Amino acid sequence: MSIDPCELAPSHIRAIAPYQPGKPIAELAREMGLKEEAIVKLASNENPHGIGPRTRAAIEAAIADVARYPDGNGHELKVALARRHHVDMGQIVLGNGSNDVLELVSLAFLGPGRSAVYSQHCFAVYPLATQARGARGIKVPAKDYGHDLAAMAAAIEADTAVVWIANPNNPTGTHLAPAELEAFVRRVPERVLVVVDEAYNEYLPPELRAETVKWLKRHPNLVVTRTFSKAYGLAGLRVGYALAHPSVADVLNRVRQPFNVNSLALAAATAALEDMEFVARSYAENLQGMRQLEEGARRLGLDWIPSRGNFLAIRVGKANEIYRRLLRRGVIVRPVGGPYELPEHLRVTVGTAAENEKFLAALAASLKDG
Numbered sequence: 043m044s045i046d047p048c049e050l051a052p053s054h055i056r057a058i059a060p061y062q063p064g065k066p067i068a069e070l071a072r073e074m075g076l077k078e079e080a081i082v083k084l085a086s087n088e089n090p091h092g093i094g095p096r097t098r099a100a101i102e103a104a105i106a107d108v109a110r111y112p113d114g115n116g117h118e119l120k121v122a123l124a125r126r127h128h129v130d131m132g133q134i135v136l137g138n139g140s141n142d143v144l145e146l147v148s149l150a151f152l153g154p155g156r157s158a159v160y161s162q163h164c165f166a167v168y169p170l171a172t173q174a175r176g177a178r179g180i181k182v183p184a185k186d187y188g189h190d191l192a193a194m195a196a197a198i199e200a201d202t203a204v205v206w207i208a209n210p211n212n213p214t215g216t217h218l219a220p221a222e223l224e225a226f227v228r229r230v231p232e233r234v235l236v237v238v239d240e241a242y243n244e245y246l247p248p249e250l251r252a253e254t255v256k257w258l259k260r261h262p263n264l265v266v267t268r269t270f271s272k273a274y275g276l277a278g279l280r281v282g283y284a285l286a287h288p289s290v291a292d293v294l295n296r297v298r299q300p301f302n303v304n305s306l307a308l309a310a311a312t313a314a315l316e317d318m319e320f321v322a323r324s325y326a327e328n329l330q331g332m333r334q335l336e337e338g339a340r341r342l343g344l345d346w347i348p349s350r351g352n353f354l355a356i357r358v359g360k361a362n363e364i365y366r367r368l369l370r371r372g373v374i375v376r377p378v379g380g381p382y383e384l385p386e387h388l389r390v391t392v393g394t395a396a397e398n399e400k401f402l403a404a405l406a407a408s409l410k411d412g
């Protein structure tokens with residue numbers, strides 16, 4: 043073939059920069075000749091406490107049926123979610139991670155000739171999902187690292203179909219007060235879908251959690267997304283969901299794969315919803331770990347972006363260099379330059395007390411002598 047077959051893809055696809063995930067433990071172990079047990083990974087905002095006992099039992103029980111296709115409708119999980127959130131089952135869309143649900147939104151509502159609004163420093167999936175559909179991204183400058191809602195409202199154009207919001211946002215950890223967010227949702231024209239991604243909702247103090255699910259009644263253009271990947275500890279199984287107006291949920295369900303959530307994930311998520319103690323413990327330990335990281339950064343004379351998630355963006359200066367030095371010490375964190383536009387910060391997931399300590403010691407050494 044005289045042309046690169048990649049040229050056969052549309053230009054908006056070829057222009058996509060690959061998503062940079064946190065480096066897997068096994069990969070660093072191979073590269074550095076380290077033992078996997080000696081490596082601390084604080085790079086992907088996973089739950090350092092694993093999963094709760096009910097969840098583990100449910101996964102083990104579900105293994106017996108893996109030769110069969112999963113319930114493509116996810117009935118049991120939807121029953122549990124409908125009860126938890128006081129919504130109809132027809133308002134729920136399940137996804138292979140909430141990332142899948144975000145993709146479904148872009149598949150159903152974006153395309154050439156349409157645009158989506160998002161913030162500078164936002165979760166990288168929003169620009170990616172927008173671009174993959176041939177839609178135009180409108181990036182709005184951040185305010186104090188967070189979403190500038192007034193500017194985002196003003197940035198909506200005639201062809202805008204989606205506004206992407208993460209609350210709290212990743213990688214900054216910035217949080218929008220419920221009243222401020224609600225005022226924004228009221229202000230956005232009804233023809234524009236507002237996606238509020240609440241992946242870190244469980245890590246918020248209860249008084250800061252917006253009642254977004256209640257707002258669905260008044261705002262048919264609102265989509266709320268949640269995940270089991272963070273506080274529930276199921277990142278490896280991939281399961282998340284959207285709550286929306288029944289018509290929006292119906293459209294999203296039409297564009298998903300018939301079996302987009304696997305059977306272990308369905309069983310695990312249904313059980314995890316009942317593992318309330320585990321989530322409560324994860325919340326409490328995250329607050330402690332956050333204080334530990336802040337205190338450690340303060341001792342090293344470093345600034346950070348105050349965070350409401352299970353991660354902290356710490357300003358270390360030459361972040362890529364410090365990132366590499368940390369790798370050599372067996373600690374994986376996340377550089378947030380590139381599309382995140384925070385070249386001086388490293389995003390660190392709150393780990394166990396021992397992991398946080400190891401990170402802080404490695405950081406101190408990496409800042410000093412390389």
Ligand SMILES: *Cc1c(COP(=O)(O)O)cnc(C)c1O
Nearest residue numbers: 139140141165212241269271282
């Ligand atoms: C981690 C994260 C998600 C969740 O991704 P999953 O696909 O559910 O694992 C969604 N949004 C944000 C902002 C995140 O940081």
